[in-house]
Amino acid sequence: MRIVLINPYNPRFETKTFPPIGLMYLSSYLKRSFPDIEVSLIDARLNRTSCSEVARVVAAIKPDVVGITAVVDNREVVHQLAAQVRSLTKWVVVGGPYATSMRQVILQDRNIDYLVLGEGEIPLSKLVRNLQNEAVQEPVDRVMSRNFPAGEVNLLADTVSALDDLPFPDFGLVRVADYFRFSSAMGTHAFRQTWPVASSRGCPYSCAFCHSHFGHKHRTRSVLRFVDEIELLHRSHGVFHFDIFDDIFNISEARVLDFCNELERRKLRIRFSFPNGLRLDRMTARSIDRMAECGLFAFGAPIESASERIRKKMNKGLNMAKAEQIVRHAAMRNVVVSGFFIFGYPTETQGEAQATIDLACKLPFTLASFQKATPFPGTQMFDELPPEKKSELMSFLSTAGPFTYSDSPNVSGMSDHALRKCYARAYLKFYLRPKVVFRLLYLLGPALVLRLGGVVLRRITTLRSSTRFTQCKEAWTR
């Protein structure tokens, strides 16, 4: 059997790319499960390959299965691709967060045969076995088709429980150095030789806005196995900086310290960052110190909101005093700390949003990112919306056109105009302060600061030109 896995490219938005690590994990797992299978990868994002060019490559390979990974940002391209490869293969399978959250809508596309929901290795392997045996009607946990649509989906069913049993991602599918021209997911552009790795899957917390793609059970790789992968990438592929993509890396202080000790024992002089953020109130000053000694460069600090009321609605349960202490300690150790904030949470007021801007400016963050709250189906945040907002969101998410977060319906207690002004004010107030500029210059250097300035300006202009925002509709309050 021949399988082609595709990482689609959306020319409208994507200016950077990340290694398709999820597809590389699927490939190595499939190859180990079915030694006679052939798996190819088309990373359309890497070379900015159009759908028609991808289809030409697929036609040459003549695969039995085409698998497409989908996030909501590239949804329009996923459907275009499915249409173009439909006649070139027997089965079209879509996976990734977009498949998981918008499953009922995606399956209306007759060009797509199956959806793999949540973590892909085991359900995709079972599906492939059924397809090999011509048992196309046989139901598989977390696989959905028009023949066996899933009702309630248990995202933990049939997940890999012992992560050390997973083979390494299939490095044979890519040339690692091809990805060095792109920046770290932290957006700092500080290191060229960057590569993503993960030491765990899942998160025991239940933030109301979170997809929890890997479920709420926290599963870890052993520190030895994790550092084996880092060592291989460093010594054999020249990777110097690692983006550690765990949903939550620092559940256990002992494990964080073991990780540092292992890096030191193997004399691995690398740098590493946490683009998904660390859980601040589980962090300790000792862990920060050890990680800083062993190469910690940057981490995300997900505070989300200054308002205790909003954090409670988010199920964030964050100990703010502890979080502030950790941010200050990390800044003192010259670690790049990026504050993550959300605006426009349901019922959020202008006063609460302003308090968030003030908090972002009060703490010694190096960077700050302000995102618009977008409730996706499958999250508690979506479930709690009033029916009219749910249907407005579903129609926004179901339209085939381009997706931007800034165009998503406003679910806050502010008018569109007030919410839009919050973003511009937040970015301008945060970045146009001499001490932030000096800290950025000191930690990142002038060239990187100029590039970062471009990114921030693009964000502000995207928000200002957002079609939905400019409509300035009536404020919606619950």
Ligand code: SF4
């Ligand atoms: S801590 Fe992070 S990964 Fe865990 S539920 Fe909250 S947002 Fe999701």
